[in-house]
Amino acid sequence: MDDTSTSRPTRRHQPVEVRREQLLDAAVSVMRAGGVAAATTRAVTAQAGLPHGAFHYCFDSKEELVAAILQRELTASLRDAWSAVDSSTDARHGLTAALTAYVDHVRQRPGDTLLLEELTLTAARTDSLAHLPRWEHTQYVDHVRDMLETWSTAAGLRWTVPLTALAEALVAASSGLATSWLASRDDTATTAAVDAIARGLAALAER
16 A cells, blocks of 8 residues: 555656656567557557556657657667767768768667668558658758768868758668668678768768
């Protein structure tokens, strides 16, 4: 009796941000075990150890949950990639560092990357979620473009193509590298591919 009365206020007073993270972690765990379809709101809250009502306290819909998972992964992968560029002023070196960091992110979390690919494909096939893949892609390109602009300004780099086009190319290259590595698990081939892509894109920098 005393234990129950003690635990309830703690759960009620958890910040919504903490509960959201618990639910996101739980959703990913449920999806790993049973696929995307298994992540019902009841399964997710049960996995998180929260009452079912907590889901709608944190998210307006399952659609919002999926968007939050995609956003969290996007933020993590971009953080890893662009922190690796740091203060590099050489286009090829900087692009190689960014692409390598992205591939390392995939190598460290292959299961999560495969799950997110499944999640994106499932969303594309689900009417109520079909807009999310386009939203995810747009967000990714916009973030990469902003980071390219910041880096290019700091490094004194100028490009012969619009930054949006360069960002689209980097996003496409990153996706292809991830898919290729997940299929082959060939680090040597992936490193060679990163070098070739970085070399090609760096040629677009004005000299």
